[in-house]
Amino acid sequence: MPPKPHLALLAALLFAFGVQYFSDQFNPYYLDVLTGIGINVILAVSLNLVNGYTGQFSLGHAGFMSVGAYLSAAVTLYFAPRWFGEDGGTVWQEGGLFLMALLAGGLSAAFAGLLVGVPSLRLKGDYLALVTLGFGEIIRVTFQNVESLGGALGLNGIPPYTTIFWVLAFVAITIFVVTCLVNSTYGRGFLATRDDEIASEAVGLNTTRYKIVAFVIGAFFAGIAGGLYGHFKLTITPTGFDFTKSIEIVVMVILGGMGNTLGVILAAILLTLLPEVLRPVAEYRMVLYSFLLIVLMLARPQGLFNFKFGKSKA
Amino acid sequence: MSEFLQQLLNGLSLGAIYALIALGYTMVYGVLRFINFAHSDVFMVGAFIGYYMGKLVPEHTVWGGLVVLAVSMIGCAILGMTIERLAYRPLRSAPTLNVLITAIGVSLLLEYTGQVFFGAAPRNFPSIFPVHNFAFGSVIITSNQLIVIAVAVVLMIGLQLIVYRTKIGTAMRAVSLNPKAAALMGVNNDVVISFTFGLGSALAAAGGILYALNYPSIDPLMGVMPGLKAFVAAILGGIGNIPGAALGGLILGTVETFVSGSQWSTYKDAIAFAILIIIMLFRPAGLLGKFTVEKV
Numbered sequence: 205m206p207p208k209p210h211l212a213l214l215a216a217l218l219f220a221f222g223v224q225y226f227s228d229q230f231n232p233y234y235l236d237v238l239t240g241i242g243i244n245v246i247l248a249v250s251l252n253l254v255n256g257y258t259g260q261f262s263l264g265h266a267g268f269m270s271v272g273a274y275l276s277a278a279v280t281l282y283f284a285p286r287w288f289g290e291d292g293g294t295v296w297q298e299g300g301l302f303l304m305a306l307l308a309g310g311l312s313a314a315f316a317g318l319l320v321g322v323p324s325l326r327l328k329g330d331y332l333a334l335v336t337l338g339f340g341e342i343i344r345v346t347f348q349n350v351e352s353l354g355g356a357l358g359l360n361g362i363p364p365y366t367t368i369f370w371v372l373a374f375v376a377i378t379i380f381v382v383t384c385l386v387n388s389t390y391g392r393g394f395l396a397t398r399d400d401e402i403a404s405e406a407v408g409l410n411t412t413r414y415k416i417v418a419f420v421i422g423a424f425f426a427g428i429a430g431g432l433y434g435h436f437k438l439t440i441t442p443t444g445f446d447f448t449k450s451i452e453i454v455v456m457v458i459l460g461g462m463g464n465t466l467g468v469i470l471a472a473i474l475l476t477l478l479p480e481v482l483r484p485v486a487e488y489r490m491v492l493y494s495f496l497l498i499v500l501m502l503a504r505p506q507g508l509f510n511f512k513f514g515k516s517k518a
Numbered sequence: 519m520s521e522f523l524q525q526l527l528n529g530l531s532l533g534a535i536y537a538l539i540a541l542g543y544t545m546v547y548g549v550l551r552f553i554n555f556a557h558s559d560v561f562m563v564g565a566f567i568g569y570y571m572g573k574l575v576p577e578h579t580v581w582g583g584l585v586v587l588a589v590s591m592i593g594c595a596i597l598g599m600t601i602e603r604l605a606y607r608p609l610r611s612a613p614t615l616n617v618l619i620t621a622i623g624v625s626l627l628l629e630y631t632g633q634v635f636f637g638a639a640p641r642n643f644p645s646i647f648p649v650h651n652f653a654f655g656s657v658i659i660t661s662n663q664l665i666v667i668a669v670a671v672v673l674m675i676g677l678q679l680i681v682y683r684t685k686i687g688t689a690m691r692a693v694s695l696n697p698k699a700a701a702l703m704g705v706n707n708d709v710v711i712s713f714t715f716g717l718g719s720a721l722a723a724a725g726g727i728l729y730a731l732n733y734p735s736i737d738p739l740m741g742v743m744p745g746l747k748a749f750v751a752a753i754l755g756g757i758g759n760i761p762g763a764a765l766g767g768l769i770l771g772t773v774e775t776f777v778s779g780s781q782w783s784t785y786k787d788a789i790a791f792a793i794l795i796i797i798m799l800f801r802p803a804g805l806l807g808k809f810t811v812e813k814v
Contacts, residue, residue: 261615330553330614334753335798338791345788401736403811447746458619487634494626498605501620505612516611 213380220372227368235368239321239436240478242371243429246378248456248472250425252484255380255454256463257391257416259398265426267320267340270445272427273434276309276352277362277490280435284363287306291364302365306374306431312515313427314420316343321419325412340450347442358441359434366436374432378425383465385421392417398463457502461507470509520656525640525779531732532667533771534670535796539748540755540763541677548694548758550713555621557722557747559628562738564594564723565643565706565730566636572644574757583647590727591720598719604631606707632738641736643730643770655746668729673724673763677717682761686713694758744786748772750794756807765805 227235252267283301287293293301324335348356385391396404397411406410434440452475460471478496483491500508539561546554567590577581605624609617650661681687687712692700703708729744730736751770753763770790778786796806 290633324795327798327802331798331802333618334749335748335795336554338794338798341791342795345785345791349784403680446744455619455622458615462615482743488632491627491634493694494630498620498627501616501623502605502608505609505616 209380209384216380217375219366220376221498223372223426224367225368232374234399236483237480238479239366239368239432241473242368242375243433244453244456244472244476245469246425246429246432247453248338248460248468249375249382250422250462251430251453252457252463252465252468253394254418254422255457256461256468257382257386257398258394258415259462260415260418261303261329261424262336262419263333263447263454264320264336264338264340264343266445266447267336267343268423268426269430269449270343270440270442271316271371271423272306272309272313272430273440273445274309274347274359274430275312275427276305276431277354277359277434277440279305280363280365281359283350298363298365302370302435305435306367306370306428306482309431309505311428313399314424316427317420317423318416321416321423323389325415325419328429330501331515337379337447337450340447342446344446347445350395356442358439358444360439361377362434362438362440364435364438366432367437371432371436374425374428378428379465379469381425386465396496424491453454455497458496459508461509466510467507471507474508521779523657524666527657527659527663529772529775530768530773531666531771532749533768534667534772535725535729535732535767536744536748536751537764537767538670538721538728539744540752540767541674541760542722543749543753544755544757544760544763545690545714545718547752549690549697549711550606550617552617553621553749554620554715554718555618555745556624556628557718558741558748559625559632559694560594560598560719560741561722561726561729561745562632562736562741563597563628564590564719564726565736565740566632566726566738567593567723568646568727569641569643569736572646575646576643578648579646580648583665586646587724587727590723594723594726595716595720598715598722602712602715607711629738636738638695638738640735643734645731646735647731662731666732669724669728673721677721677760680717686710690714703758713779727757747790750790753794753804754797757802759804759806762804763807 247265247269251262254260254262280301283305284292284298287301288297290462292298319335320339322333324339327335348355353359386394393409393411393414396409397414403412430445437444456472456475457468458466458473460466478493479489482492485492519742539557542560543554544556546552546557568586571586571589572582575585601624604616605620607618615794642683643759645662646663652659652664679687689705690707690713692703693707694712697707700710725742725744725748729740747770748767750761751766753766754770755764755766770793773790773793775784777783777789782789
């Protein structure tokens with residue numbers, strides 16, 4: 205953690221603004237890749253709070269992402285034509301609406317996280333993983349059946365509000381919140397819950413509450429990432445948020461080394477770039493991707509960027 | 519009433535397939551305590567071996583169908599053992615999560631390799647067994663449904679005999695109870711685990727062919743949903759418990775068929791997960807599983 209996290213956050217926000225200012229100088233393809241990386245970093249860092257720091261294995265992150273994506277898209281699709289008419293609003297008006305939509309998406313995802321978390325966090329390990337997987341799939345099937353949200357066809361014509369500024373800004377905010385939380389006095393409770401749940405309870409920590417808090421915060425940022433994703437791809441379908449997407453995020457967390465924010469960020473970048481780099485070998489790229497995944501897991505089971513393995517981890 | 523019987527029959531034949539896949543999950547979980555995500559793709563490979571073999575034997579013959587079934591089961595048994603040897607054995611002492619991710623990697627590898635070799639477009643599965651419809655009043659039983667149920671019952675009885683009447687079966691149960699103690703008693707854990715993977719994969723292959731007979735369109739991603747549901751079935755019956763997996767499969771298949779016949783049909787994929795959540799919350803050990811208290 206940097207010595208002055210608030211200053212680091214401010215610097216990151218300014219940097220995001222700077223990148224936005226010069227964004228038309230860059231190759232649009234690189235900007236798109238960067239946006240994709242940013243969204244994945246938010247997802248991986250927020251899941252790391254649940255999986256890595258609190259030790260609760262969740263396989264339903266894509267479900268929360270879809271809640272955020274749908275709710276925020278619904279907000280902009282409803283308000284944008286009514287407020288701005290045909291021509292669209294100014295940058296500030298659209299930005300304000302987008303922020304509102306993202307927060308709505310994040311909060312609804314957090315609420316979904318609460319609903320899922322309260323009953324399921326009583327379970328441990330594999331069982332928790334399965335229940336979150338089940339909830340993720342139920343969320344997806346539900347969206348498939350809600351006609352007002354497009355049903356199986358999904359939502360189309362979402363306004364392209366996601367700019368590189370918003371992505372970088374929320375990457376910075378996510379990392380800031382997770383890092384500060386984990387390093388705070390309160391946040392020690394997450395680590396204690398992970399390291400030894402029974403011992404933590406014996407010294408009076410309410411581990412269930414820690415788990416739920418981690419889950420809800422993780423879901424909130426997943427919802428934000430979903431909102432960014434929806435306004436970036438401009439069209440969302442329920443199948444885009446299936447269990448494969450959850451797996452993809454989990455892989456980033458594990459490859460980065462559980463509970464190691466920097467490693468997880470690097471892994472998210474690497475795993476987003478990998479399919480892009482492998483584009484020349486077109487049809488074989490996903491074969492190679494999965495093959496590399498197995499090889500990496502066999503060669504470095506402690507995570508690609510975790511160098512402290514075996515010292516204190518249980 | 520006849521509609522009820524018809525749906526029950528459809529449900530049981532779907533459930534028998536889920537049960538066959540669930541057995542593989544449950545046996546692997548029994549000996550290794552991890553979820554073999556690649557199992558559902560072995561199921562897919564089984565169906566594809568059946569597809570190619572089906573072209574070599576004459577259609578609509580019982581012996582042709584049985585040959586296809588046998589070849590596919592042997593092929594998948596070899597595949598399952600190879601996967602275990604190359605991907606899982608090096609991680610025997612690593613945390614479960616790593617093995618889980620490796621399993622996911624193997625699953626993706628099989629799916630994408632399948633898409634490269636077989637193409638992503640669905641194919642029609644040949645009807646290898648004779649086709650005949652039997653009508654009992656207004657209830658219609660297709661010969662494929664009978665084959666599904668017959669093959670599933672025979673395989674499950676066979677499995678029960680292997681697990682409870684043979685030496686290797688005893689070793690399997692010993693490893694699942696306590697791998698260290700079993701090793702001290704002279705059980706070769708690696709051989710037992712390898713055998714378990716072979717057995718489970720062979721059952722998945724049989725499930726794949728039976729599934730393809732009843733839903734005759736196969737593609738490289740066909741295993742994902744049946745695989746997840748079979749896993750739910752294994753949990754429902756109590757993971758690690760062989761009769762439980764069979765019971766869970768039958769229940770799940772029947773419930774799902776009834777839901778798809780009702781006004782809630784579009785939610786049929788959600789029902790399995792709803793069952794999963796309910797069972798996890800109220801009886802995490804499953805219907806036939808034994809609940810164990812965690813001791814400090």
